[in-house]
Amino acid sequence: MSSSSPKSKIHTIKTIVSTIGTVATTVMVVRSVAKDYLPPEFRDYIYLGLKSFIKKCSTHLTIVIYESDDFKPNEIYKAAEQYISTKMSLKTNRLKVTKTPNQEHPIQVSTDENLEFTDTYNEVKLYWSSDLDHPSTFATLAMDTDIKEKVMKDLDRFIARRDYYRRVGKAWKRGYLLYGPPGTGKSSLIAAMANYLNFDIYDLDLSTIKFNTTLRSLLVATENRSILVVEDIDCSVELHDRVSAEHRRGLAQDNHHGYRKEGQVTLSGFLNFIDGLWSSCGDERIIIFTTNRKDKLDPALLRPGRMDVHINMSYCTPSGFRLLASNYLGITQHDLFGEIEDLIRKVEITPAEVAEQLLKDDDPDISLCGLIDFFDIKKKQNEKAKAKEEENLAAKESEKIQELQKYEN
Template sequence: MITFDMFSQFGSLLASLMFFWAMYQHYLPSKIREAIEFYASRYTHKLVNYFSPYLAITFAEYTNDRFNRSEVYTTIETYLSDKSSMEARSMKADYIKDGKSLLLSLGNNEEVVDQYCGVQVRWSFITEYSSSNPYSFYPTSDEKRYYRLVFHSRHRKFVLDSYLPYLLEEGESIAIRKRRRKLFTNAGNDGPDWMGDRGTMWSHIEFKHPARFDMLAMEKSKKQMIIEDLQWFQEAKHYYAEIGKPWKRGYLLYGPPGTGKSTLVAAMANLLEYDIYDLELTAVKDNMQLRKLLIETSSKSIILIEDIDCSLDLTGQRNKKKAKEEDNREKDPIKNPIQEAEGEKKGSEVTLSGLLNFIDGIWSACGEERIIVFTTNHMEKLDPALIRRGRMDVHVEMSYCRYESFKVLAKNYLKLESHPLFETIGSLLEETDMTPADVAENLMPRSVKISKETCLENLIKALEKVKEESKLKPKKEATSEQDKEEKSHDSEDRNQVET
């Protein structure tokens, strides 16, 4: 029971403490006070930590290099964004460039709980200001921000070996899912301003192509094969590590123009949520620049080289071309040296060997989870070493439109799954070669007044016209050959008369 004497004793004790504190503040030299406070806080902190079973790890926003933000800090901030929106009472929102939405993070001195495999940890966000400017509106060099992870000491090994690697991997995955995907292109190499965005060799725009696999005019079995292969590749990181190969895959798309090769690449990027690097080989100066371009590509991306048979002389014809130029130079030694030098400067010096090293050489392992895609209209023109299995792992033939592909286009353009005219169209497609692009152009209603049946009839007329032209083509070719023979005979007779 509390009595009056106890209150009196407590009051006298409090007064004594206040007296000694005033003496300490006013009469003790400042240097002695600072030394006492330093050692008192130091050993008090050690004493508390000695008896506390909890450990703490601090992740600062900036490390020794004050100009570059820590990637680990950014990854933790991204990982905790979902936790912050669900549990925290105090949050801050930042707009991240190239992000799809605002990034929510913990407010100052806010704390959230995270649980992984039954182990519970606590995350807190702390901001420290200098005493000279504690309420600065703008971040200054004296402001320090960091995340603190607190966990029980018995989980030390689990947190270091399992939880933190999981957190970093999951944070990177979240950042990739929330980013805006990009379409890159390599800048030209003429002049001092050939560098792209932020001094890199690539410039980019936002990738917004709407293509999906269910929209592609392809056989269902072929589409399913490609989808399964892509999904397998996306989850095959450990498999590639076990077999000792870089985590990449090559696709060769070949077929006539207008068969949907570029659209297939866009559908692949949308399925996997990858960026696309559209590499223009004619703008690459030499093999060294090609290697630098490869190094600057990111993971989770598709490297696309379109019309590779037209980009460079990669089929052995380059040597013949050089030999022919040397012969012409010997026959015509009088040549403008300035023009010759400019021609050599503008031409690309990328070789077949350099391109092969780009695809699966030692430098191809500088990144992971990448798909390299070649497209060509003439597969027979390519060097066999360029398209062999191991470099181009999957060969996909993009053929002319057939009945199964037509049904996909009819569903996309006319919202039709069946019609009496489908049978006629199907038989014509088996007899004629028309690309999906041409079929789609005939199916597209160019006016609200045009009915779906009219679009189908227009396609039938176009198919019948192509069929008739294909019948007349051999006759025209035979006639042209006959004309050539007659002209050659006439020239021979003329030569004989002259002699």
């Protein structure tokens, strides 16, 4: 009996391994056949059916608490955040710390994005998690196809060239400058890039940073495989290296008295943050600047090695409109498309404005007619804005002439 027992166990193990191998082979064959011969729509139908069946058998209930409701703060979200901060265990390895207006509790600690922990209430397990899920993808992005393909190819090339960057002695990072008027999809493109690469996003607000050393600390704290975003860089902070002589004299006077003004991130400090020695602390990093006015940026920020790729986020194009119509109305052709595309070529309108008009009605006829009416309004707005801009330029030129005349006198 004792001698046959090990043989019996070995036979049982062989049977289990053989069964697992057979099942795995069958699954691979079925998957290959389904992928090659079944239409994508049919595969999606089967997948959704299985997903629905599994959900019916599951005893889990998911409750989603949004941070805001119709642009108003959700009080339940705040309450849940405060509750979670009291229930976190020692196993939580990443926390988010924020400052609050509450004088009694000025610091609030909560979970960071994409973290989950378990809580038990009346013998029922609750799984709390915080997730950042932006739906933007390259497929839904209202951009010219050529530009989207260019960006995706550049991202693929960047990800695949780790050994190349090491061989040539460069930090494994890439810089993108997204410039164009508001509403042209700069933030959506950033989200699409993050989803495409499965990267984390860090949003850097320069207006809250007072010292160059803080920039360095923030850079070191970011994870690999991440995107660091500085939005509206021309408006968020004044970089003080290339300034007027009066400003430099003011800084010198401050230093003479033994202190320095707060809120001064220098241009040299910021450039070191982008491509200095400390920028090499980490791999697979992408730095993205956004701006409405590229001409306002210092040329030192724009050179290759800092901002490698410059992407002009232009006004809506005919191809962008067709993609928006497909996404929002579910149509790829309509009798009004030709008229709308002609108007798009003549009137400057952003993808966000087109999307807002398409959202107003589910009926394609009503929605597209409303968009055509909006073009008339937009044309008048553009003409008025242009006239005001010319008036401001004329006023500035007049001021310059008066200053020159005073100087000559």
